[in-house]
Amino acid sequence: MRDPAVMSGTDFHRLELAGRESLRPAPMSVSEAVAGIVARKATVRQERLSGIHNPWGQAIGFTDAWVFLGLCESQGVVDAARDILGPDIILWDSELFTEMRSYTEFLREGREGRYWPVRPLAGAVVLLPVGQADPQPMAIGLNEIGQNVLEMLDPSAPIYVIRLIPGTSHFDRDPQHPAHRLCMEEQVLINYASRPLWLLSGVDRAKNDLVTGFAAAVPTWASGALPTQRGGEI
Template sequence: MTDIDFRRLDLAGREPLMPGQLSVNEAVARIVAQKATIRQERLSGIHNPWGQAIGLTDPWTFLSICESQAVVDEARSILGPDIILWDSELFPEARKYAQFLREGREGRYWPVRPLAGAIVVLSVGGANPRPEAIGLNDVQESVLDGRDPLDPIYVMRLLPGTSHFDRNPLHPAHRACMEEQVLINYANRPLWLLSGVDRANNDLVTGFSLAAPAWASGGLPAATRGET
């Protein structure tokens, strides 16, 4: 495992499109301070600048973690060279993720064919954090052994470039998510190709823009046109 220096993230040789305005420690601390008032579902997709987390934090800060060389290298050890990021989630307390795992929920909402992937877990509450990659079939509560249950933990969900992310809302994983995590819609989430090649014809376009204003297709609102 490779340590991450939060002060200088290496984005696998790339420059960030828009560097985060908050440091990782500051971004995490702000959310932890509000954890009693934030529903966990709102912290899903926290790396997505076009997602719901924009009202809570600076998503670019978390996207920088996902794209860091340390995370990509860890993921390659399990997934090989072709890696796609489809979700990440901050748990303000590791014990909340432990409960998630005890309930068998990791993997239940993965709309991936064939089902394959890995999570990368990163404790973001202390110094010298080290990412740890675990294959989806090996994910269990023991992955949190040795971690402080009250420390925040960041979970990144990755699929290999040989699997297809199914955006059909009728997929069983989407249906389960709609019933059990009502604030989350994975069907319209953007995907990031972190490394290698997309070999499964994934939709890498959906989700990378904000919804158009309601009046856009019908011209300007009446008041703007000078009508009364």
């Protein structure tokens, strides 16, 4: 068995389901997963769509996170990111925006990069217009991304944002890191300090913690109903 520190999400999926595949529902397609979330977008807080690729995160309550993890690990995404980051690539976050105009506003406010607890600060954002039949990944360096990159896309369509860092950068898990503290103030439902990291390509050259976060979440039936706000919003 491979070392858990270097196992991919797909490896964990296979391990988790070994001998009991029949107990798991058929996996969703990307279009089904996105359509299901878009249909209930008025009741889902944006913060809940952060880390949607994490099978041990909060997304398990309303979608199949493995579908989004598969997108993050796809060869097209890795190849696009490699042109910017080089051979060593680490996935640390992804987020679905049900309307592209929401991400445009996020960029307009200068928030992309604001919550990245990374030193040296470097990375790439891969954009996937998942509302299209055959979405093609577009990678942009963190320092180059701006709202103009979305000008040719439908502002009402969903977009999937994948956040990657090079293997030469260190992801700081100290909750006192300025990026973590700012995130806790402005995005209170998000805790990046405990998020799992995936080594998508190459080598981790910055001695990152690639183990934290790979633990099963408490089932929703055991933890009670999800907190609600504003008429059922989660």
